[in-house]
Amino acid sequence: MKITKHSKLQYLFLLIFCIGISFQSFSQEAQQESEFWKHVRFGGGIGLSFGDGFFSGTLAPSAIYQFNQDIGLGLGLNGTYNSLKNSYNSTILGASIITIYNPIDQLQVSGEFEYLNVNQRFENNSFANRNYWVPGLFIGLGYRSNNVVFGMRYDVLYNREKSVYADPWAPFVRVFF
Template sequence: MQITMKKIFLVCFLLTSSFLLSQTTDKPQFWDKVQFGGGLGLSFSNNYTTISIAPSAIYNFNQYIAAGPGLSYLYAKNGSLKSNVFGVGLITLFNPTQNLQLSGEFEHLFITQKLGVDKSHFDYPSLYLGAAYRIGNFSAGLRYDVLYDSDKTIYASAFSPIIRFYF
């Protein structure tokens, strides 16, 4: 195995570049204000299964306001009805006090349902307004979908719980 000067130079350059870029400054960098989080869900009962995952990221503009994108996936099976739900969204969080968190979330869901051999595809938007009790990186509360339409949704109610973790 022959090591050329070009390979040695390339390795030295990459190591030096990463060292120089990793130096800290007094001013917070973009990634210092980003938090990652989301939720996981599992539910099992007689003839019913739900599995969900919803990762998201937020950028903290200051101690009161944060916003960012999110993705979601939900699999539900109820008897012979199977649903696959993919979603994209945007969340905005407002923390007026240390323990109160108000939120606005826009989410657009894309649903595929299969019942026997019949398959359907549809999508719908949701706009959630919520309030939660916050302790550190954890929030729990309730949100309401102001665009809720019982004829177009897969959810039983416009209300849903809030459980958030950000690290």
């Protein structure tokens, strides 16, 4: 059996998911919270949009290991489903690596590499179905207040033809507990 670049990436995402599940299981078995888990913060995003035959839903959990008050590094998963009645549906699945830096309490600088698999299915024959991978590399700047950050990020790898985002500039709200 030939292993393609596409299947290697699927195995990588499966491996990251399994490692995350095993860490979660291990932490639940420990009677006392380990030093590692005291530094892990969980967060993510949930999106829902609908109207006039359109539906879009996103679930994007993430976890960050906070090395100290200023620096954190983490992983995220992304799952999105879009549908327009009698037109198309798409599924977007992927993962990301994020790093955050707080030079002062109110300011957060971030970098995030995201890799998404886009699967588009059209109901009429005017467009061909598509399945492809698209990377994103975001540089962000935000205002931080406790666990919430409001900011703007820019995708330096933005490709108008393939990106799942309408514009390389995107506002964000980030929450970690």
